[in-house]
Amino acid sequence: MTTTDRHPVQSDSAPPTGMSVKKLPKRAGHISIAEKRRRRAGWLMITPSVIHVGLWTAIPVLATFYLSFTDYNIFDAPNWIWLDNYIEMFQDPVFVQSIWNTIWYTFWTVPVAMAVAVVVAVLLNQGLKMQKFYRTAFFVPQVTATVAIAMVWLWIFNPQYGLLNAALESIGLPGQAWLVDPTWALPSVILVGAWQGIGIKMLIYIAALQNIDESLYEAASLDGASSIRKFFSITVPMLKPATFFVFIISIIGAFQVFDQIYVLTDGGPANATTMMTYEVYRSAFQEFRMGMAAAQSVVLFAFLLFVTLISRRATKEED
Numbered sequence: 530m531t532t533t534d535r536h537p538v539q540s541d542s543a544p545p546t547g548m549s550v551k552k553l554p555k556r557a558g559h560i561s562i563a564e565k566r567r568r569r570a571g572w573l574m575i576t577p578s579v580i581h582v583g584l585w586t587a588i589p590v591l592a593t594f595y596l597s598f599t600d601y602n603i604f605d606a607p608n609w610i611w612l613d614n615y616i617e618m619f620q621d622p623v624f625v626q627s628i629w630n631t632i633w634y635t636f637w638t639v640p641v642a643m644a645v646a647v648v649v650a651v652l653l654n655q656g657l658k659m660q661k662f663y664r665t666a667f668f669v670p671q672v673t674a675t676v677a678i679a680m681v682w683l684w685i686f687n688p689q690y691g692l693l694n695a696a697l698e699s700i701g702l703p704g705q706a707w708l709v710d711p712t713w714a715l716p717s718v719i720l721v722g723a724w725q726g727i728g729i730k731m732l733i734y735i736a737a738l739q740n741i742d743e744s745l746y747e748a749a750s751l752d753g754a755s756s757i758r759k760f761f762s763i764t765v766p767m768l769k770p771a772t773f774f775v776f777i778i779s780i781i782g783a784f785q786v787f788d789q790i791y792v793l794t795d796g797g798p799a800n801a802t803t804m805m806t807y808e809v810y811r812s813a814f815q816e817f818r819m820g821m822a823a824a825q826s827v828v829l830f831a832f833l834l835f836v837t838l839i840s841r842r843a844t845k846e847e848d
Contacts, residue, residue: 597824602817614824624825627803630715631832634804635783638722643775645723646730651764653731654738664735671728679792682721683708686793708794711801718802721789726782730775737771738764773840780836784829805829 560568597614599607618624649667653660670678685692686707694704707717741764749759787806790796796803796811805825813822 593823593826595823596820597827599820599823600818601820601823603819604817607820610820614821615828618821618824618828623800623803624805624808626800627805627808628832630801630803631784631786631805633715634719634722634786635780637719638726638783639776639779642723642726643730643772643779646727646775647734647765647768647772649727650731650734650738651760654735664731667731668728670725671732675725675788676792678725679721679789682717682789683793686717709798711798714794714798714801718790718793721793722783722786725789726779730779733771733775734768737768741767776840777837780840781833784833805832 596607598609598611600610600613601607653664653667657663684690688694688704688706688709691704691707693707697704705713707713745763745767746759749763754762785806786804787810790802790804790807791810794802796807806829809822809825809829812818812825
């Protein structure tokens with residue numbers, strides 16, 4: 530037998546006898562067939578939602594931005610007028626007043642409703658008797674039609690037969706023309722807005738309270754902490770994520786208030802309760818100035834975006 534027969538020559542590609550073959554790592558960016566199928570199935574599942582958002586959200590938003598630079602009035606084709614709508618808008622004293630009214634309305638309704646909601650949530654999270662009834666009672670205004678609620682408050686604020694004036698006169702105080710007097714019209718609307726917004730905020734706070742570890746309160750009790758101290762040292766800090774969420778949705782809701790203004794005051798008296806959304810409605814559906822209404826909507830969107838970004842930045846470190 531020759532040397533070649535006793536020691537066969539192994540090829541370069543074959544591994545030596547007795548050694549295992551190691552699989553080479555996959556190339557970067559390589560996607561398996563199964564992964565491609567999963568991705569394709571995912572895209573197919575979300576396609577209806579993407580089409581819906583595109584048709585009913587993205588396109589209208591882009592159209593609003595476009596129309597804000599035109600003089601579109603429904604009857605004629607839109608003409609490009611650049612920034613004329615924005616210049617006219619901020620020179621209009623009624624719209625400027627509506628901005629301040631909206632800011633003032635938001636400034637009072639949001640913190641007042643949030644403060645009341647967190648106190649009510651803490652009280653209704655203590656295992657009180659009939660707590661389900663009380664939770665339902667506080668939440669009912671949130672799911673009741675705003676027009677129906679406004680009609681009830683119209684009767685409460687009635688200067689001659691209203692419940693509020695009757696209660697004031699029973700203790701010797703004079704009644705007021707709540708929705709007719711420019712001095713009292715906006716505070717009256719603020720009262721209705723704050724009252725109606727307590728329910729949803731309370732519900733969110735109750736859900737957040739039930740996720741707080743009870744051992745924290747037990748440890749604080751062992752250290753001799755009072756209920757007030759536990760509220761400010763444990764409850765309030767642990768509710769920060771919920772508070773941020775409630776704050777954002779409350780700001781958005783306050784800036785978009787319309788129904789109760791339309792029913793209670795119709796923007797009066799003397800534009801004392803005119804809000805930005807009501808000005809958008811008046812420009813679009815009373816004056817048929819769709820271009821101006823679109824510009825006002827863009828400004829309203831800018832306000833909401835600014836407040837949201839500021840709030841998000843303020844709570845970024847805590848998150």
